[in-house]
Amino acid sequence: MARNATNRLLQKARKSKKDEFYTQLIDIERELKYYKEHFRGKVVYCNTDDPIHSNFYKYFAFNFKELGLKKLIASCYKEQKFDLFNQGGLGKGYYYEYTGSKRENPVPDLSDVVYFEGDGDFRSRESVELLKKSDVVVTNPPFSLFREYIAQLINYDKKFLLIANINALTYKEIFKLIKENKLWLGINFGRGISGFIVPEHYELYGTEARIDKAGNRIVSPNSALWLTNLDNFKRHEDIVLTKRYYGNEQNYPKYDNFDAINVDRTKDIPLDYEGYMGVPITFLHKFNPQQFEIVRFRKGNDGKDLSINGKYTYFRVIIKRKKIGTI
Numbered sequence: 001m002a003r004n005a006t007n008r009l010l011q012k013a014r015k016s017k018k019d020e021f022y023t024q025l026i027d028i029e030r031e032l033k034y035y036k037e038h039f040r041g042k043v044v045y046c047n048t049d050d051p052i053h054s055n056f057y058k059y060f061a062f063n064f065k066e067l068g069l070k071k072l073i074a075s076c077y078k079e080q081k082f083d084l085f086n087q088g089g090l091g092k093g094y095y096y097e098y099t100g101s102k103r104e105n106p107v108p109d110l111s112d113v114v115y116f117e118g119d120g121d122f123r124s125r126e127s128v129e130l131l132k133k134s135d136v137v138v139t140n141p142p143f144s145l146f147r148e149y150i151a152q153l154i155n156y157d158k159k160f161l162l163i164a165n166i167n168a169l170t171y172k173e174i175f176k177l178i179k180e181n182k183l184w185l186g187i188n189f190g191r192g193i194s195g196f197i198v199p200e201h202y203e204l205y206g207t208e209a210r211i212d213k214a215g216n217r218i219v220s221p222n223s224a225l226w227l228t229n230l231d232n233f234k235r236h237e238d239i240v241l242t243k244r245y246y247g248n249e250q251n252y253p254k255y256d257n258f259d260a261i262n263v264d265r266t267k268d269i270p271l272d273y274e275g276y277m278g279v280p281i282t283f284l285h286k287f288n289p290q291q292f293e294i295v296r297f298r299k300g301n302d303g304k305d306l307s308i309n310g311k312y313t314y315f316r317v318i319i320k321r322k323k324i325g326t327i
Contacts, residue, residue, distance in 0.1 A: 021196040023140045023163055024218070025055040031188050031226050032059060035161060038136065038230045040068035045134035047122045048141050050076035051096035051108055056139055061098055061106040072098040073130055077120045093120015095130060122149065131156055136230070138162070147173050150227075154182070161186065161228040163193070168227065169281050170298075170315060178284060179294045184235050186226025189285045195220035225285070238291045241271035256307045257300025260318055278306055278316035292319045 039060075046056045051074035060072045075095035094113040098104055105112055116126045122141070131137070131152070140163040141149040151173065153160050168174050177183035195208065195218040204210070208220035245252055245261070252261040252270065260276035263269050266283045276295060287294070295318040298305060305312045 021140065021143075021198060021219075022053075023055055023196060024194060024216075025059060027188070027193050027195075028055055028059045030192070031186055032138070032161070034187050034232050035228075035230050036067055038159065041070050042135040043071040043073065043133060044069055045130060045137050046072075046074040046139045047127055047131060047137060048077065048139045049074045051094075051098075051113060052110070057096075058107060060138070064098070064100045064106075069100070070135075073134060075116075075120055075122075075127055075130060077122075091119060092116055093118065093124075093127075095120070095127075123152065128152075128156075131158065135159060136161070147171055150174060150177070150183075159230055161226060161230055164225055164227045165221075166190075166223045166225055166281070169225075169284060172297075174227075175297050178287075179297075181289050183227060183229055184287065184289075185285045186228050187232060187234055189225045189282075190222050191220075193222075193224040193226075194218075196224070234286075235288055236290065237286075238288055239266065239269065239286050241269055243268050243270045245270035245273040253308050255300060255313075256310065257302045257304060258306060258318065260306075262306075262308060262313060262316065274321060276318050276320050278313070278318050281315050281317055283317055283319070291322055293322055294319055 044060050046054060046060070049056045051057045054074055054076075057072070057074040060067065060069060064072060073095060075093060077093050078091055093116045094110075095116065096108045096113045098106065098108075116124065118124050118126060120127060122131075135158070137153060137158050137160040143165055146164060146168050149162075154177070169178070174183065195210075197216045198204075198219050200217065202217065202219070204217060204219060206219060206221070208222075210218050212218055248270075251268070252263060252273075254261055255278065258276070258278075260278050261273065263277050263279045266279055266286055269277060269279060297317055298315050300306050306316050307313065
């Protein structure tokens with residue numbers, strides 16, 4: 001119940017376009033340690049990150065030499081004078097470019113940054129010019145603008161690693177990219193992401209909500225994930241299959257409107273079934289494109305949601321095995 005309350009909070013934030021959820025450094029470190037080879041010699045752009053406060057910026061600045069970066073750029077929407085969540089200021093965004101020089105401050109202050117002519121929105125002309133100069137984008141983009149944000153990165157053919165909500169997987173634009181093997185999930189998922197810093201006016205919902213030693217207010221929705229087009233080891237690991245379909249057909253009912261069996265849990269995917277299967281959307285966290293093919297999402301042949309005995313199921317991904325081993 002507490003988790004549902006937290007998810008409702010996130011939905012409310014999305015609808016009101018108040019996407020003030022800031023990523024903790026520990027969660028950034030847990031994920032980015034798997035991608036270090038992708039950053040060497042590259043320009044990294046954190047284009048929704050205040051360079052004075054952002055933990056994404058701090059991670060790259062403090063690990064600049066170890067990662068072998070060419071340049072680090074961070075930009076933010078509007079000026080935030082006093083703290084991470086202040087909406088006042090001059091109404092202008094700003095950015096900072098760091099090359100690791102001793103003359104530059106790893107973490108700048110307001111006297112070091114460069115002000116945009118406009119508000120610094122990631123879609124603005126000035127921000128797009130910085131995007132064009134970059135190789136890899138790493139950030140926690142606005143939830144309410146996630147479709148548009150991803151579309152921009154794809155349009156400019158950029159590599160990226162982003163925090164997202166699991167609901168993003170249900171967007172047809174995002175699912176299409178996953179199906180086409182242009183986008184996949186990162187390593188950490190759900191409880192593997194410990195929580196987000198929120199401002200004072202957000203109620204601390206959930207049993208895992210807390211205030212840390214630094215006074216930061218933390219909520220843990222357990223519904224966050226990483227989305228990327230940077231290769232990682234996890235997407236090459238086969239799911240170990242131990243269950244059988246034949247002899248247990250009653251556990252795998254067929255859909256009314258598509259020729260596929262329903263599989264309620266990823267771990268229950270049968271090793272001896274070669275036809276189409278409907279699996280939970282969380283399957284995508286373990287998806288190996290060499291082991292399975294993604295066929296479609298959610299809809300049957302009649303264009304309606306998949307159903308069993310006249311009742312609609314939860315969102316399902318229709319898959320088919322590529323590798324048929326010894327059974």
